Amino acid sequence: MEKREMKRIVTIQDISCFGKCSLTVALPVISAMGIECSIIPTAVLSTHTGGFSGFTFADLTDEIPKISAHWQKENIDFDGIYTGYLGSKEQLSMVSDFIDAFRGDDGLVFIDPVMADNGKLYTGFTEEFAAEMAKLCSKADVIVPNLTEAAIMLGEEYVPDGHTEEYIHGLLNRLCAMGAKCAIVTGVRYSEDTQGAVAYSSETGEYFEYHRENIPVSYHGTGDVFSSSLMGALTKGADMESALKTAVDFTVESIKLTVGDDFHKYGVKFEKCLSMLTK
Numbered sequence: 001m002e003k004r005e006m007k008r009i010v011t012i013q014d015i016s017c018f019g020k021c022s023l024t025v026a027l028p029v030i031s032a033m034g035i036e037c038s039i040i041p042t043a044v045l046s047t048h049t050g051g052f053s054g055f056t057f058a059d060l061t062d063e064i065p066k067i068s069a070h071w072q073k074e075n076i077d078f079d080g081i082y083t084g085y086l087g088s089k090e091q092l093s094m095v096s097d098f099i100d101a102f103r104g105d106d107g108l109v110f111i112d113p114v115m116a117d118n119g120k121l122y123t124g125f126t127e128e129f130a131a132e133m134a135k136l137c138s139k140a141d142v143i144v145p146n147l148t149e150a151a152i153m154l155g156e157e158y159v160p161d162g163h164t165e166e167y168i169h170g171l172l173n174r175l176c177a178m179g180a181k182c183a184i185v186t187g188v189r190y191s192e193d194t195q196g197a198v199a200y201s202s203e204t205g206e207y208f209e210y211h212r213e214n215i216p217v218s219y220h221g222t223g224d225v226f227s228s229s230l231m232g233a234l235t236k237g238a239d240m241e242s243a244l245k246t247a248v249d250f251t252v253e254s255i256k257l258t259v260g261d262d263f264h265k266y267g268v269k270f271e272k273c274l275s276m277l278t279k
């Protein structure tokens, strides 16, 4: 691999032109952290699919192998691959091939199995897709499902709150048993007034966790805010404990700056907190 002064990653997910999620979150967040961020847009939508009706959708599936082939010819390489919202089983298979072609010796493969939240699959997703996503996750160094995505991939009941450490640790163990080296679940509620993320490394057997006050609201794109900042921190060489803190704090502050603005239900005001990541 070429010696670079700056880290370079590629993220593969859609562009939702309005509504803050996927690439319109990943690009600014990862760039603010001083990391070069290449992209493969998998689709262009007029808005994200939550809370809007009649959105447009231009599929870019056919571009994925073409971009990959061109990059291989140009000997372009990456310090990490971060995948988010993927729209079809065909895209999952192409992304799997992309990972095989581009995962370097020490490159980080980070998969956010975006497909569900609050106990429900997002519009357009099926149980069959979820089973294929679980297979893609087996290739990852790090997976970051929320509790709904974790339960669906494992074929288990979604548990929204009242979590015990035994339940969360068991869930993380079962996720890693599917193949990923490290699993992180978000949305963990060990008490009524807290929410946080818990990680498990199957290589060292260690658990890490970080919790903040629970803010009883739900915004689109917070998973992407969390994953982008976590991927950025890990790419920069942070250990899991401090990367979790960076990502949870950045997400919580973004949410806090949005609460109370009823005209901003389509995403969080993460732009106002980017300075937290540049230090």
Ligand code: PXL
Binding pocket: 014, 016, 021, 022, 045, 047, 048, 049, 050, 085, 114, 122, 220, 221, 222, 223, 224
């Ligand atoms: O934030 C995840 C996400 C990404 N992309 C699209 C979405 C969603 C969530 O609904 O609709 C298009």
